[in-house]
Amino acid sequence: xxxxxxxxxxxxxxxxxxxxxxxxxxxxxxxxxxxxxxxxxxxxxxxxxxxxxxxxxxxxxxxxxxxxxxxxxxxxxxxxxxxxxxxxxxxxxxxxxxxxxxxxxxxxxxxxxxxxxxxxxxxxxxxxxxxxxxxxxxxxxxxxxxxxxxxxxxxxxxxxxxxxxxxxxxxxxxxxxxxxxxxxxxxxxxxxxxxxxxxxxxxxxxxxxxxxxxxxxxxxxxxxxxxxxxxxxxxxxxxxxxxxxxxxxxxxxxxxxxxxxxxxxxxxxxxxxxxxxxxxxxxxxxxxxxxxxxxxxxxxxxxxxxxxxxxxxxxxxxxxxxxxxxxxxxxxxxxxxxxxxxxxxx
Numbered sequence: 001x002x003x004x005x006x007x008x009x010x011x012x013x014x015x016x017x018x019x020x021x022x023x024x025x026x027x028x029x030x031x032x033x034x035x036x037x038x039x040x041x042x043x044x045x046x047x048x049x050x051x052x053x054x055x056x057x058x059x060x061x062x063x064x065x066x067x068x069x070x071x072x073x074x075x076x077x078x079x080x081x082x083x084x085x086x087x088x089x090x091x092x093x094x095x096x097x098x099x100x101x102x103x104x105x106x107x108x109x110x111x112x113x114x115x116x117x118x119x120x121x122x123x124x125x126x127x128x129x130x131x132x133x134x135x136x137x138x139x140x141x142x143x144x145x146x147x148x149x150x151x152x153x154x155x156x157x158x159x160x161x162x163x164x165x166x167x168x169x170x171x172x173x174x175x176x177x178x179x180x181x182x183x184x185x186x187x188x189x190x191x192x193x194x195x196x197x198x199x200x201x202x203x204x205x206x207x208x209x210x211x212x213x214x215x216x217x218x219x220x221x222x223x224x225x226x227x228x229x230x231x232x233x234x235x236x237x238x239x240x241x242x243x244x245x246x247x248x249x250x251x252x253x254x255x256x257x258x259x260x261x262x263x264x265x266x267x268x269x270x271x272x273x274x275x276x277x278x279x280x281x282x283x284x285x286x287x288x289x290x291x292x293x294x295x296x297x298x299x300x301x302x303x304x305x306x307x308x309x310x311x312x313x314x315x316x317x318x319x320x321x322x323x324x325x326x327x328x329x330x331x332x333x334x335x336x337x338x339x340x341x342x343x344x345x346x
Contacts, residue, residue, distance in 0.1 A: 061191060062228065062235045063314075064103030065259050066323040066339045068284040068306040070094070070117050070135065094174045095139050095158035096201040096220055099239045099257040099284065101321075101341045104195045104226030106145045106152030106181045111343040113139040119335030120162075133164030135334075143179070150186055154179040175220075177201040191235070196225040199241070208299070210249075216299065218247035224255075233263040242289075251301045252289040257282060261312075276314035280323070283307060305329045308339060319343045 101113045117135040143154035158174035178200045185194040199222035207217025224241035239257045259282040266276045288301040310323020325337040 061105055062261050063278055063312040063319050063321060064101055065099045065237060065257060065282055066308045066310055066321060067100035068308050068325055069097045070333055095156055096177050096199060097255055098199050098222060098224045098241045104228055104237060105193050106149060106183060107143055108145050109343045109345045110142045111341060113341040116338040117334040121333060122335060131165040133162050133168050136161045151182045172206055175201050175203060175205045191230040193228040198223050216247055216249050218245035218250045220245050235261050251291045251299055254287040254289055256285040274313055278312040280312060281309045302331055317344060
């Protein structure tokens with residue numbers, strides 16, 4: 001009797017197991033030689049996990065570069081005809097370099113930057129009796145995407161103050177720059193990108209008056225290419241451009257910038273004030289194609305290699321960057337720089 005009950009129980013278990021197996025569909029097996037989709041670099045959180053309010057802007061794409069460039073050197077007459085040269089006088093040529101608070105990726109954002117340059121042109125002004133100036137520079141701008149995020153148009157407006165010797169002190173608004181971007185390669189699953197475009201800097205600010213000549217205030221045309229490469233939590237960004245003025249008396253420049261960043265901390269929890277922390281290190285090579293050197297008249301530019309390092313903090317609806325920089329080659333156009341930027345992404 002007990003054996004019959006045991007056999008009946010085993011039969012019932014086998015029947016239930018067979019029924020459950022029949023209810024499940026077999027997993028699809030890829031055909032031989034069919035490509036296997038690679039895992040994305042940034043995995044989506046499970047459906048039960050809280051999602052970031054705008055993951056594409058905060059946890060997928062790295063921040064832009066801090067930048068490095070102050071302005072172009074020029075000659076100015078002060079103190080009864082004495083000629084002095086300093087970096088800040090030519091305010092109309094500033095904030096036009098593509099790498100200034102910029103990413104190779106088209107983004108939707110409005111932004112504000114603040115730069116402080118200490119000891120501007122200290123080596124050149126040594127022994128002249130002129131106090132070494134400092135420069136404060138602010139920049140307002142925006143960027144808006146189109147073509148489903150593969151292209152964008154942006155605009156920058158710099159404003160800066162030169163402090164120090166009263167003969168050099170001034171406050172002025174610089175030239176407006178329009179930035180055009182297009183991503184030729186935009187892999188959203190891995191974050192890799194190859195882009196290019198054009199920066200047009202219009203002569204909307206004050207130019208450089210030259211005795212007996214017309215004012216130097218050119219349009220600057222700057223074609224550029226850039227890219228982003230990701231590997232796990234590490235990413236590399238780069239820009240390369242040539243800035244060509246429409247006036248031969250101004251300086252034509254070749255720019256090469258490279259940055260390396262690391263996602264030190266990342267979360268999709270919307271309750272966190274800080275959703276990501278990203279350290280960043282940058283090298284910027286600035287090479288004049290004419291009027292090379294600080295002594296070139298009336299406008300000159302030395303070959304420079306600058307370093308900028310800092311950290312980005314991804315907030316709920318904004319990205320805050322704080323960095324410092326210094327020239328690595330001489331003659332140094334300034335002693336050091338403090339660079340801050342705040343980008344509101346939408």
